[in-house]
Amino acid sequence: MNTSVNDGAAIATGVMDPELRSAIGRIARVPQLLIACDYDGTLAPIVEDPSTAVPLPESVAAIRALAALPQTSVAVVSGRALRDLAALSRLPSEVHLVGSHGSEFDIGFVERLSPELVAVRQQVRNALREIAAEHPGIRLERKPASVAVHTRGVDPQVAAAAIEAVRNGPATFDGVTVTQGKEVIELSVVATHKGTAVDQLRTQLSASAVLFIGDDVTDENAFGNLHGPDLGIKIGPGETKAGFRVAEPIEAARALGLLLETRRHWLFGERAVPIERHSMLANGRTVALLTPEAKVSWLCHPKPDSAAIFADLVGGSPAGHFSVAPERGGIPLGQRYRSGTMTVETRWSGLTVTDWLDKPARETTPDDSPAVITGDSTLIRVLTGSGRVRVEFAPRPEFGQVAVQMQPLGDGLLVLGSNEPVALYSPGVEWQVNNDGGYETAKAIVDLSAAGGQVVLELRFGTHSLEHHRVPIHERQAAAEQPWKDWVASLRLPSTSRDLVARSALTLRGLCHETTGSILAAATTSLPEELGGVRNWDYRYCWLRDAALTARALVDLGSIEEAEAFLRWVDGCIERTGGHPERLHPLYTIDGYELGAEAVIDTLPGYAGSRPVRVGNLANHQLQLDVFGPIADLIAAVADARGSVRDDEWRVLENMVEAVRRRWHEPDHGIWEARLPPRHHVFSKVMCWMTVDRALHVMRQHGGEDRSEWKDLRDRIGANVLEHGWHSDVEAYSVAYGDEDMDASSLWIGLSGLLPGDDPRFLSTVLKIEADLRSGPVVYRYHWDDGLPGREGGFHICTAWLIEAYLRTGRRTDAEELFAQMVLTAGPTGLLPEQYDPLAERGLGNHPQAYSHLGLIRCALLLDNMLKQ
Numbered sequence: 001m002n003t004s005v006n007d008g009a010a011i012a013t014g015v016m017d018p019e020l021r022s023a024i025g026r027i028a029r030v031p032q033l034l035i036a037c038d039y040d041g042t043l044a045p046i047v048e049d050p051s052t053a054v055p056l057p058e059s060v061a062a063i064r065a066l067a068a069l070p071q072t073s074v075a076v077v078s079g080r081a082l083r084d085l086a087a088l089s090r091l092p093s094e095v096h097l098v099g100s101h102g103s104e105f106d107i108g109f110v111e112r113l114s115p116e117l118v119a120v121r122q123q124v125r126n127a128l129r130e131i132a133a134e135h136p137g138i139r140l141e142r143k144p145a146s147v148a149v150h151t152r153g154v155d156p157q158v159a160a161a162a163i164e165a166v167r168n169g170p171a172t173f174d175g176v177t178v179t180q181g182k183e184v185i186e187l188s189v190v191a192t193h194k195g196t197a198v199d200q201l202r203t204q205l206s207a208s209a210v211l212f213i214g215d216d217v218t219d220e221n222a223f224g225n226l227h228g229p230d231l232g233i234k235i236g237p238g239e240t241k242a243g244f245r246v247a248e249p250i251e252a253a254r255a256l257g258l259l260l261e262t263r264r265h266w267l268f269g270e271r272a273v274p275i276e277r278h279s280m281l282a283n284g285r286t287v288a289l290l291t292p293e294a295k296v297s298w299l300c301h302p303k304p305d306s307a308a309i310f311a312d313l314v315g316g317s318p319a320g321h322f323s324v325a326p327e328r329g330g331i332p333l334g335q336r337y338r339s340g341t342m343t344v345e346t347r348w349s350g351l352t353v354t355d356w357l358d359k360p361a362r363e364t365t366p367d368d369s370p371a372v373i374t375g376d377s378t379l380i381r382v383l384t385g386s387g388r389v390r391v392e393f394a395p396r397p398e399f400g401q402v403a404v405q406m407q408p409l410g411d412g413l414l415v416l417g418s419n420e421p422v423a424l425y426s427p428g429v430e431w432q433v434n435n436d437g438g439y440e441t442a443k444a445i446v447d448l449s450a451a452g453g454q455v456v457l458e459l460r461f462g463t464h465s466l467e468h469h470r471v472p473i474h475e476r477q478a479a480a481e482q483p484w485k486d487w488v489a490s491l492r493l494p495s496t497s498r499d500l501v502a503r504s505a506l507t508l509r510g511l512c513h514e515t516t517g518s519i520l521a522a523a524t525t526s527l528p529e530e531l532g533g534v535r536n537w538d539y540r541y542c543w544l545r546d547a548a549l550t551a552r553a554l555v556d557l558g559s560i561e562e563a564e565a566f567l568r569w570v571d572g573c574i575e576r577t578g579g580h581p582e583r584l585h586p587l588y589t590i591d592g593y594e595l596g597a598e599a600v601i602d603t604l605p606g607y608a609g610s611r612p613v614r615v616g617n618l619a620n621h622q623l624q625l626d627v628f629g630p631i632a633d634l635i636a637a638v639a640d641a642r643g644s645v646r647d648d649e650w651r652v653l654e655n656m657v658e659a660v661r662r663r664w665h666e667p668d669h670g671i672w673e674a675r676l677p678p679r680h681h682v683f684s685k686v687m688c689w690m691t692v693d694r695a696l697h698v699m700r701q702h703g704g705e706d707r708s709e710w711k712d713l714r715d716r717i718g719a720n721v722l723e724h725g726w727h728s729d730v731e732a733y734s735v736a737y738g739d740e741d742m743d744a745s746s747l748w749i750g751l752s753g754l755l756p757g758d759d760p761r762f763l764s765t766v767l768k769i770e771a772d773l774r775s776g777p778v779v780y781r782y783h784w785d786d787g788l789p790g791r792e793g794g795f796h797i798c799t800a801w802l803i804e805a806y807l808r809t810g811r812r813t814d815a816e817e818l819f820a821q822m823v824l825t826a827g828p829t830g831l832l833p834e835q836y837d838p839l840a841e842r843g844l845g846n847h848p849q850a851y852s853h854l855g856l857i858r859c860a861l862l863l864d865n866m867l868k869q
Helices: 018-027 057-068 082-089 107-112 115-134 156-168 194-205 217-225 249-268 473-489 498-510 544-556 561-575 625-642 647-663 682-703 708-724 744-751 760-773 796-808 812-824 850-868
Strands: 002-006 009-013 033-037 072-077 095-098 139-142 146-150 177-181 184-188 209-214 231-235 244-246 279-282 287-290 296-300 308-310 321-326 334-337 344-348 351-358 361-364 370-374 378-385 388-394 405-409 412-416 422-425 432-436 439-447 454-461 835-837 842-844
Touching (some): 018 209, 018 231, 018 249, 033 194, 057 072, 082 095, 095 194, 115 139, 115 156, 146 156, 156 184, 194 209, 209 217, 244 249, 279 498, 321 378, 351 473, 378 388, 378 473, 405 439, 473 498, 498 544, 498 850, 544 625, 544 850, 561 647, 647 682, 744 760, 744 796, 760 796, 796 812, 812 850
Parallel strands (some): 033 072, 033 209, 072 095, 209 231
Antiparallel strands (some): 002 009, 139 146, 146 184, 279 287, 287 296, 296 308, 296 321, 378 454, 412 422
């Protein structure tokens, strides 16, 4: 790059200044961006005849494309009269045009001048005409609120005399504002300049930041008003308040082109990997997601509902990632889980990357003194093969809100600047640390042949230790995998889709938080229910309903420890209600406490441009009366599997019934958490019935007695929903009392056992839901207006419910066919997100979703039982 220094700033020619490139990268990622440019000397090169000044094609193309982007505004702020600016620039209506140094924001501006200002303007015009007549070559440009005196091409002595006459004459009139530019002086009856014009645009357009490009002395008013994340680019030499400088308009066009490319990627995602193609790592403490190319694109620390240190999934590369790939590039041969484990292998020719999350460990020496302490989870990445490998490590704590530094030290890197210590143990790897816009990224090229065929990368959380671990890596891998293998071996897996059921079971166990007993609804936040839409929610919490259904699926497979741990967690939540179980929230943090306020991280573009990215969930404050039913059903299943009921489970069961007794008759927000007024939802009433029904089952089977008051309550609720939930016009149980709209959750009128499988009302409901809500391999939740824009995909859990309804109503072939279609929607490693779009043929929603996998398990077990009959 060739540079010359002038007035403290470098003028770059040819290759763009790396610091300017970084600055453009930063401003391209603000939520609401305003790009404002001067015209002459910026978009259009300076010419002798101003009437022939046309913008560069490169600038026009960039300006047009930027103006078409969402959350992006473009303005041209010129000294020219607005009419002339519009005629010359010929820019689309999306580009805001501001003329006369900010005096004109629309063509009818002159009509808003007061009579007093019109009189001053006429006085100025008369005086300037006399000066022009006395100084040959001087050109006057009349504008609605001003007059510009141009001296370009005029003899320097004549020009100087004319300017002197202007300054000593009309420039001194009361109410006149003077603006001096390159070979022009302008007298205006409105006190404004480009700086105030940009500020006005900033306010009107709610801009988060402003990029201003200009070349003239008059542009310094705009540069001087920039602040915070704003960016100013000066074209050409001369003193300036701008932070950056380029040599000529074509280089400004290149800057706009880079801005366009970067912002487009930020807004819409850079080749977003289909959601279902991500694989999950888990260790009972936290979770991580891997792309098919072995990029760690999601990892929250220290818990799944903590802030992310890698958020590439919803923020692109600037939000943090940990990438490994052959230096030569290329698509992997494949990715798979090691059988019966949560270890993932990604394979290229000459390279295999093996990833797993290790649990916290403490190694001691023979004299019992500590040797290596890993304070928290460890992400282990083993690179084996013979090729050269490119590694890129870009930690971005707090969803990229905290800039950290990396210090190469001994056998690895220390991550400095975050709340908790983090170290990357990487013996033999030589790191190059680069700073990109205030964020540091470590890069390395690893020659596996020279390293003996294997390199180990250990991302250690909660410690700055870079000490060598005395246990060989293959032994550590075996120790991490064996508990998963033992657990899977203990399950009663069906013959129907056996391997996929085993993977679903492992996924559900991976969503269990061993320390607390809570169970995640999903591993992620804000993966969209509609690409580019706003239906993006945070599912990294424990919903009472989802967790109970998850634990029940594992009980059905023969594992009750997850259910026991979850019920202890629920007991703690109930205890914190102070004797009011009916006040339970629908969801809690992993630790069992109320969520904080729902917030938006507006610096993240979202998956494939789907914004906003949310943290927290407002459903926390809803009334959802259905949550008690799945918990009571889980207790019944655990009691039947174990043959007894524990004291804490009795407490939970009695509290569930008491909560139903107090509130079952109320309207609520329902299972789908629509942000609408409460209704009498059929599903909620059915779940209230099921709560008492399962409690009676437990009492009869394991308590040796019956409670008449519970029986009366159950029968009263059942009679109420059977009568009022039925809609005679649609001949089905609808979403809520009195509503005609259908809802897949109403299938539970039969799935719960409230109605038998051959009841005509259940048969009719199944047919109606099939007709209204099934589309190929999916079943939608509903099509009623939930108050949010856009649409969503089909819900896998709803598909599973319809499969079960088919089986209960004797439609076995239909059930097998739909189950086969559902299985085909899974990703290559067997994982399912929340939803599926049958038109685009891709997954949607948070991933992996507990609902989807428990639904698959439930269907496979039912189909297996049917085969045995």
